[in-house]
Amino acid sequence: MKINFCVVQMMRPDGVLQQALLGFGDDDTVWIEPHEIGIGPDKAEALARYKGIAMISHPASQCVFVNAFAVAETITNPELRSRWLTHTTSLIKKHKELRSQYESTRNN
Secondary structure, eight states: OOOOEEEEEEEEESSEEEEEEEEETTTTTTEEEGGGGOGGGHHHHHHOEEEEEOOETTTTEEEEEEHHHHGGGOOOSSSHHHHHHHHHHHHHHHHHHHHHHHHHHTOO
């Protein structure tokens, strides 16, 4: 999996917006450092419920990243969970659009 990292405005699971370093996977995943959104060891059981890859590590930087879709498993409030998933999907769509524009401009 190839991941493109950039700083974006990101909604935390509690609904607050903040800037964060996100990784956009070529498999339509979004990766974020857990501490950026208040995810700690206490959420390990909830993350384990996610059916895909919930966490990855970047060997060079020794940073750990959590899959934004796995984070949804940690959100017990249905409204906040829905907002989180909608926001995550929106970020993927925006990233694809910007990446496409970038590639188009670069190739011209």
